[in-house]
Amino acid sequence: MINLYFIGSAGSGKSTLTGAFLGWMQGQGFDAVTVNLDPGIENAPYVPDVDIRDWIKLKEIMEDYEVGPNGAQIIAADMLALNIVEMKEIIESFETDYVIFDTPGQMELFTLRQSGKVLVDSFGADRSIIGYLYDPVISKTPSGFITLMLQAASVQVRFNVPFMGILTKSDLLKDEERKEIIEWSQDFMELDSAIHEEMPTLRNQLNIEFLSALMSFDKGQKLLPSSSTYGSGMEDIYNTVQQIFYGGEDLSRD
Numbered sequence: 001m002i003n004l005y006f007i008g009s010a011g012s013g014k015s016t017l018t019g020a021f022l023g024w025m026q027g028q029g030f031d032a033v034t035v036n037l038d039p040g041i042e043n044a045p046y047v048p049d050v051d052i053r054d055w056i057k058l059k060e061i062m063e064d065y066e067v068g069p070n071g072a073q074i075i076a077a078d079m080l081a082l083n084i085v086e087m088k089e090i091i092e093s094f095e096t097d098y099v100i101f102d103t104p105g106q107m108e109l110f111t112l113r114q115s116g117k118v119l120v121d122s123f124g125a126d127r128s129i130i131g132y133l134y135d136p137v138i139s140k141t142p143s144g145f146i147t148l149m150l151q152a153a154s155v156q157v158r159f160n161v162p163f164m165g166i167l168t169k170s171d172l173l174k175d176e177e178r179k180e181i182i183e184w185s186q187d188f189m190e191l192d193s194a195i196h197e198e199m200p201t202l203r204n205q206l207n208i209e210f211l212s213a214l215m216s217f218d219k220g221q222k223l224l225p226s227s228s229t230y231g232s233g234m235e236d237i238y239n240t241v242q243q244i245f246y247g248g249e250d251l252s253r254d
């Protein structure tokens with residue numbers, strides 16, 4: 001069983017990709033289940049097989065603890081850890097090859113609170129992979145792209161599991177924009193000249209050595225463009241997971 005976690009900034013497309021990737025898997029005849037870890041999800045674009053909202057309800061937390069919606073989100077994130085054992089049993093009862101996790105809208109609720117790390121480790125870090133979502137609108141400028149790379153690096157430090165970078169909603173980008181972003185993800189020299197063009201007087205040590213080191217973090221893996229709207233890029237995500245865990249072998253189909 002493989003655990004695939006989609007992690008990324010609010011609005012980067014985690015929930016939509018969870019639904020789109022599940023749809024693609026099913027279309028290929030592969031078995032997969034989805035787990036929603038976001039107690040604040042509204043209008044989920046898929047029907048979760050396992051849903052944190054069965055255990056944690058933001059409205060009840062707001063009443064019980066007399067906090068607003070933001071406070072409730074933080075308490076809910078910490079409460080995640082309390083339900084791990086029960087959730088794990090339910091997930092395992094599905095006897096599936098693939099578990100796709102949709103994580104909380106606000107990424108730091110999962111990446112910075114202890115419970116996210118505890119959950120990934122309890123569900124088996126050795127068979128986990130993180131799909132880190134690059135928001136295309138933020139990725140368009142070199143400074144935005146570098147900011148997302150820094151976050152990606154922090155996620156890798158935090159979870160210490162295999163990792164792939166996904167450029168989501170790529171249908172929102174012009175062809176040249178998409179090409180440029182993917183080039184930045186592979187070539188720190190290009191990124192270095194782009195950031196200097198955007199910011200001719202850099203105030204920090206965002207120099208070529210820094211970018212080179214940052215890029216070495218995920219070993220210069222190419223960003224995978226995807227669009228949940230058009231269902232594109234799903235096969236690349238699947239192939240990357242298979243490559244990492246099985247050296248490229250296919251799952252058996254139903």
Ligand SMILES: Nc1nc2c(ncn2[C@@H]2O[C@H](COP(=O)(O)OP(=O)(O)O)[C@@H](O)[C@H]2O)c(=O)[nH]1
Nearest residue numbers: 010011012013014015016017105169227228229
């Ligand atoms: N054009 C386009 N919009 C998308 C795509 N994926 C998600 N969206 C939209 O982006 C917004 C945020 O998506 P959502 O999945 O809720 O993001 P999350 O906060 O990371 O879970 C929603 O309005 C989606 O309809 C995509 O592939 N293409």
Ligand SMILES: [Mg+2]
Nearest residue numbers: 014015038105
């Ligand atoms: Mg979401």
